[in-house]
Amino acid sequence: MAINRRQFLIGAGGLAAAASTIGLSACAPGAPSGSGGGGASGGGTNLALAWWGNPTRNKNTEAEIQAFQQANPNITLAGQPGDFAGYWDKLATQTAGGQAPDIIQMDMAYIAEYGNRGALLDLEKDGADTSKFIEGTVDSGRINGQLVGVNAGINSAVIVANPKIFEKAKMDLPDDKTWTWDQLSDVAAEVASKAGVPFGLVYLFGGDPMFGAYLRQNGKELFTEKDVGFEPADAQAWFDLMMKFQKAGGIGTPQQISEEGSPGGGKGIDQSAIVLGKAALQYQNSNQLEALNAASGESLKLLRAPSLAGKATERKAWYKASMLWSASAKTKNPEAAVAWINWFANTKEAVDIDKAERGIPPNAELQEYIRPKLSPAQQEVAKFIVDIKPELASTPIAPPPGGGKLAEIMFRYESDVLFGKASTAEAAQKFVDEVKSNLQV
């Protein structure tokens, strides 16, 4: 076939355009083990510090960096703030390129991903001090016996309520010590219709902690050491429960649920339904109360997750590390990175700034020290964390590598069910299959 010049040019243009796709997936393997985010310059040590957050946390962290630098004049920290949804893609890319930030704010969902693959520093070897932490708050950061994350604050999965919307509906806040999942559904439906808001309850089914709570009450877990900790039947029961809530009118229409998305799925919490006055109840982590109050101008209330038996003491609650401090295994200055972590975990200066925004401090002495200084909202959180002690069961293990996307996958199959594209049984089977297949790789 004779190709004239014009045809050749079109073809060449096409090839060039196609080549850019390849570029997307091509990351140099074993990239140079160079700078872990900035080496020494001048007389001091430069470290990069990455975190995800909200406006309150961003302000706090900047102030903490200032205070830390004053206490350690030879260390300079460069902050890399981000939002949760984009944070992980960025961190993965940076890490693959050998440019991981020296100090990394880590989440339980991803700690095994990085820790198991040698990307995180063994903090104890470089002197991380967790001697004053209360029981059960250190080991969540341990992967294969190495401490790769230091708990930055304790929290617990809660349901946040807006009392004003309950007032408008002329309803009392429900008794969260005795409520069951079914009662939660009734309350959500009633408050939605009486107060005329789109959502009685939002986010509950999109977040894995609430699914985890439900599973634990049924004697299962989200994950075992190397596998999924539940059967398709358990997932189906959860999806059925969601449909029951939906049909009762408590969680909005499928479109509204889809538009609101999953918690942490893109909308910052300052744009979430309860902040905008569109929801009476919202699943959240306890440490976020302060930020929610700041964004909404309301004083929201914390409620426990429901139980199957109607007894809070049987709801198998747990203390979750709201986030952890980790350090890149490739940092050039492990001592300086650990210095930040120790400073944050064990000094009054740090907790004076952070208060309980990242969760209640796990350091027992600092917990005592800071409680009177907390804002009313944070005092409420601190009280809540102490109050639920009798309701605690064992601490769930970190998701194995590949398990960090469970919530995202779950929400996708829930959307299939909500829009009638799959039965709860089909969706549950596919959901479990997909989570399992991600773990095997």
Next chain:
Amino acid sequence: MSAISELSTVHRVKAKTPEEKRLRAKEAARDNKAGYLFLLPWLIGLVLIVAGPLIASLYLSFTNYNLLQAPQWIGLENYARMLDDPRLLQSLKVTFIYVIVGVPLQLIVALAIAMLLNEGMKGLAFYRSVFYLPSMLGASVAIALIWRQMFESDGLVNQVLRLFGIPATTSWIADPKYALSTIILLHIWTFGSPMVIFLAGLRQIPGMYYEAASVDGASHWAQFRKITLPLLSPIIFFNLVLQIINAFQAFTQAFVVSNGTGGPSDSTLFYTLYLYQRGFGQFQMGYAAAMAWLLVVIIAAFTAINFFFSKYWVFYGD
């Protein structure tokens, strides 16, 4: 090209003795050196930015590579796994719909607007710029964000509909029935670059053809079918090929509108978005690289088909 071959012929004729030949060779080597020097920036770019990653990606597609540890060779396993991946099928479906619906519609709109602008109206430059603007912005994050806001249940589109008494509450981005159409609409709206190319093509069609046709009593439609389309066919072909290739690689719009999930319910799971999720979300860069190569094969196939059929409808007047 012809000038160069002429030069070399001249050299060949002139160089008779061995000594002369050696001299010529020396000269040529010096010329070549300069040539390569001028070529260097492009060559470095090609090797580092295109060829290097290209080869790396081909290699990675045969490995299990989680970004954090060295890649492990697993042969064709990634490709085998693709056969059994329901989300891959879904992403292909979404992408094919996007290409097959979006590209022709975009080209039709581009051609229609180009023909309007070609009527020699006042302020042509202004209108041309205005219509071109969306395609400069279309693939940007900002526009995708605005698109999302516009098509939300309380977005601008529904508010306008409500002004006209239509009680619109549909979220055009959160329902799997409409989400892809909304993104296709965004794609159509960015018709600027094919439009500019069409406009240039229309300008080249001599006006006397139309005059002659009018004298013969040909209708506007007949003129369009018998004069405009055939004479414009190489341009249409060019736009078609390039736009198909671009559309296959659409990413930003879907990423921003769905918050990177490809949702609701995978209805906007574009191929590149899924590739990105696999690579950067799930740490399966080997699989993602294999997916990228499948996309290259698909795009190459589409382009080949285009070229094959072009001889039946593309008319090169020269």
